[in-house]
Amino acid sequence: MSLHLTPLTDPARGPHSRRLAWLASDTGSLPVGTAFLRLFTAPGQEHLAELTLQVHPAERCRGVGSVLLDAAVAAARDNARRCVIAQAEAGSPGDHFLAARGFRKVLTLRFSRLALADVDTTALAQIIERPHPGYRLASWTGTVPDSLAQTFAAARRAMDDMPVDDTDYGTVTWDVDRVRSAARAVAQRGDQLHTVVAIAASDDSIAGFTELVVPGSGKDDAQHYGTGVLPEHRGHGLGRWMKAESVRQAHERYPNVGGLLADTADSNASMRRINDSLGYTPTHTAHQHQLDL
Numbered sequence: 238m239s240l241h242l243t244p245l246t247d248p249a250r251g252p253h254s255r256r257l258a259w260l261a262s263d264t265g266s267l268p269v270g271t272a273f274l275r276l277f278t279a280p281g282q283e284h285l286a287e288l289t290l291q292v293h294p295a296e297r298c299r300g301v302g303s304v305l306l307d308a309a310v311a312a313a314r315d316n317a318r319r320c321v322i323a324q325a326e327a328g329s330p331g332d333h334f335l336a337a338r339g340f341r342k343v344l345t346l347r348f349s350r351l352a353l354a355d356v357d358t359t360a361l362a363q364i365i366e367r368p369h370p371g372y373r374l375a376s377w378t379g380t381v382p383d384s385l386a387q388t389f390a391a392a393r394r395a396m397d398d399m400p401v402d403d404t405d406y407g408t409v410t411w412d413v414d415r416v417r418s419a420a421r422a423v424a425q426r427g428d429q430l431h432t433v434v435a436i437a438a439s440d441d442s443i444a445g446f447t448e449l450v451v452p453g454s455g456k457d458d459a460q461h462y463g464t465g466v467l468p469e470h471r472g473h474g475l476g477r478w479m480k481a482e483s484v485r486q487a488h489e490r491y492p493n494v495g496g497l498l499a500d501t502a503d504s505n506a507s508m509r510r511i512n513d514s515l516g517y518t519p520t521h522t523a524h525q526h527q528l529d530l
Contacts, residue, residue: 281408284319340526395465427453444470
């Protein structure tokens with residue numbers, strides 16, 4: 238199959254990454270596939286690139302994916318990347334393609350969904366109202382309030398030991414500017430970021446947080462982002478408490494949102510237990526693959 242590959246550059250460069258792109262078209266100039274390569278630029282992740290590759294189903298097994306992959310891998314090498322990661326649903330053509338092209342499976346992700354119409358509000362209220370001595374809940378929409386910005390940025394290290402199995406993910410350093418930048422990115426695409434935190438009464442510091450992004454339309458499904466509790470505050474049920482409050486707020490404020498989506502590393506037993514206890518139902522499994530350059 239004769240292909241024409243058009244390299245593109247994403248004009249919307251982010252503060253912590255930039256993207257390259259390629260469009261594959263056939264002899265009739267019809268698009269048959271795309272590849273996007275995200276190059277992380279923040280300290281601690283400058284070795285990493287993330288690939289998203291799609292080929293039209295009718296054009297698979299004709300070399301389109303290989304041409305796109307070769308271009309992306311060459312660009313990753315040109316940009317001094319140590320590895321490329323890519324994700325595909327378990328058992329899908331993409332899953333088999335990545336394995337055949339030298340990627341190794343480094344992480345299994347379990348995806349689940351909570352249908353808001355099926356939420357047991359009585360059981361949810363019991364979880365939220367159960368006392369957690371020494372802690373209180375707080376929440377906001379959008380950017381963190383100035384009064385909590387510093388302690389919220391410090392609390393982001395709760396994700397530092399999140400299971401990533403064999404993924405060479407590097408380290409992410411959070412400060413107030415990065416926290417605010419992340420919230421602005423959500424707002425700029427028209428969505429709403431909702432954050433629930435647990436605050437330690439002893440010093441008014443944030444002990445843990447959970448984030449939920451709701452589509453700007455107020456419809457379809459919302460997506461959970463990070464949930465984490467600082468190591469020194471674990472063992473008090475804060476993760477389940479915060480997530481239950483996040484579910485309650487979504488249920489009350491967004492009657493047209495169908496459900497809440499979550500993805501969790503298969504090895505993250507504690508978070509999977511929290512989701513199971515709140516009624517999340519497994520939907521599918523995905524594999525993260527890594528190509529070492």
